Amino acid sequence: MRLLVPNTIDGRLTLPDGVVAEIYDVAAPVDVRIETADALVAWGSSREWMRTAAERMTQVRWVQSLGAGAEQVLAAGFGPGVVLTSGVGLHDQPVAEHALALILAAARRLDLLRDAQVRHTWSDRGGRQPGDDAPEFSTLRGRRVAIWGFGGIGRTLAGYLSMLGADVVGIARDKGRRDGFDVLDGADVDALLPTVDVLVLALPGGDETRGLVDAERLALLRPTAWIVNVGRGTVVDEPALINALRAGVIAGAALDVFETEPLPAGSPLWDLPGVIVSPHAAGGRPLGYAALIEHNARALLGAAQWRNRIER
Known part of the structure; x- marks a missing residue:
């Protein structure tokens, strides 16, 4: 052979x-x-x-x-x-680690700190910051993270997040309890979204998942919520996401995947505030x-x- x-x-x-x-x-x-x-x-x-x-x-x-x-x-x-x-x-561990890195980068706004470094500017995000009463997503402690796509990657990430104090909820085809976490199904998504601080997408591509996160679902999220996508770019309605970010419907998006890859140079996602661009780097290992x-x-x-x- x-x-x-x-x-x-x-x-x-x-x-x-x-x-x-x-x-x-x-x-x-x-x-x-x-x-x-x-x-x-x-x-x-x-x-x-x-x-x-x-x-x-x-x-x-x-x-x-x-x-x-x-x-x-x-x-x-x-x-x-x-x-x-x-x-x-x-790819469970590499992608889960990358997703965790993106979530922490969003919580600590490493994108803004890097921008300040490039400008040789001492960022005002140093020193004293809001604690338990912080209006924005700034810590995993006590914050709810929903992971849509609760396979190997999602379950691995859930363990990392739980150790850092997050309240983790999974979303999959079948509801129940997996690895000690509550898992909801698609019928429960719209009721869950207004309660989450971070929505992680770890879904495969295809017709079944295309455009699952559209303008209506983005509007259900809190204004302080972040989206993290390490699945496939087609899961998110990209024009709707751009509009939501511009309008302040959500706080930000940390994206490793996009509808078109490489991300076109003219895409608004490169320059929108609150966007962290990762070049499909979560896997590959x-x-x-x-x-x-x-x-x-x-x-x-x-x-x-x-x-x-x-x-x-």
């Missing part, structure tokens, strides 16, 4: 007998080796590269994406007989990918059960 492995990861894998890894360059055009390969690991390839691979890989039996989401590999067009597996779980690839290589030989199989 020939497994094509991208040059964006360390290709020194401990594969079972009968599976041989070959390195390919994600930045180079698809080469002829793809046509006779049995399996493919995808990480860092463009959508066009993946579509071309799907067209030419007539012998492929398994495609392993290292991304947390399944959108790109599903959109590529691999046939129904090809097993697709994702990188779910590989799949932790434990080697073990996942090695396990699913055994599954390819019938010696294990598939991990992270994408149902379609």
Whole structure:
């Protein structure tokens, strides 16, 4: 069995007998080796590269994406007989850590402090500041954070936030209690939003989540509330968000993802006060990918059960 492995990861894998890894360059055009390969690991390839691979890989039996989401590999067009597996779980800690960093940056307004540093100005946000009676979001202690998308990333982040004193509520398809946190479903969202200080979005892309946070939902949030998005940019109605920020409907947004990436130079989000721009940097660090690839290589030989199989 020939497994094509991208040059964006360390290709020194401990594969079972009968599976041989070959390195390919994600930045180079698809080469002829793809046509006779049995399996493919995808990480860092463009959508066009993946579509071309799907067209030419007539012998492929398994495609392993290292991304947390399944959108790109599903959109590529691999046939129904090809097993697709994702990188779910590989990004839980890195994305949760980045989300926590964005939340703390919002609470302590590190964006304003950095602006002052660039101007060589001693910011008036030093010294004495409001405490328990602070009108703005300035601490996690006693503040409510709603995490919409309570999978591995959301649950990991919830643990970090809880340790810092936040009141964490999850939102998912099914309500209940997970990892010690209350989880509401979509029907409860509109009643929850007026009570939160931070709304974290850790949702996948797709038609089901497109535009979930629209002008009406933004209007339900407190004027002191922040939005933090580490999921997909399409979840938020971006023009509505821009209008809400301009009008002071919400206090700010710390965004790692956008409808169009890279964020166009002409986007108002670059210059709006209360916006922290992060260049889709939360992920990009799949932790434990080697073990996942090695396990699913055994599954390819019938010696294990598939991990992270994408149902379609």
